[in-house]
Amino acid sequence: MSIMFSRHSWWSRVQALFALIAQEDVQKGHTSLLSPAQPLQMQVRQVADACAAAMPIWQVEDSLEIKAHIACWHRCICTYRGYILCSDTTERTFLMDMRTWTYVAITNAGLLQIDGVKEAKMFVDALCHLQEKGESIRRSNQ
Numbered sequence: 430m431s432i433m434f435s436r437h438s439w440w441s442r443v444q445a446l447f448a449l450i451a452q453e454d455v456q457k458g459h460t461s462l463l464s465p466a467q468p469l470q471m472q473v474r475q476v477a478d479a480c481a482a483a484m485p486i487w488q489v490e491d492s493l494e495i496k497a498h499i500a501c502w503h504r505c506i507c508t509y510r511g512y513i514l515c516s517d518t519t520e521r522t523f524l525m526d527m528r529t530w531t532y533v534a535i536t537n538a539g540l541l542q543i544d545g546v547k548e549a550k551m552f553v554d555a556l557c558h559l560q561e562k563g564e565s566i567r568r569s570n571q
Contacts, residue, residue, distance in 0.1 A: 488539035
């Protein structure tokens with residue numbers, strides 16, 4: 430069993446490295462490394478800007494201590510539309526993307542925190558709607 434975990438862990442690292450593929454930026458004429466989380470962060474910021482007046486949204490420092498705190502105290506777990514909602518007893522909720530198994534972040538240094546599980550589900554609905562709208566635009570352009 431530990432051999433399977435080791436292979437899985439190794440393969441996860443390899444996949445993460447492949448995700449950081451260098452892409453040629455034609456307009457600027459230089460190579461840049463793009464993280465697969467960057468487009469999601471842009472979408473999260475867009476939805477957060479739109480929803481900020483309707484619900485309490487916070488940016489929390491992205492550190493190992495914070496992630497350890499979430500793992501220990503945010504034990505009310507539910508899945509919703511491809512995201513895991515991790516909340517504590519006061520319903521401070523963090524989102525985890527089930528495709529990448531990473532916490533949803535607003536910036537590279539800040540995790541997204543939403544006060545309220547219902548509000549977090551509304552945020553996920555808005556995020557999924559934005560992603561679906563982007564997919565339909567990409568398909569129509571092809």
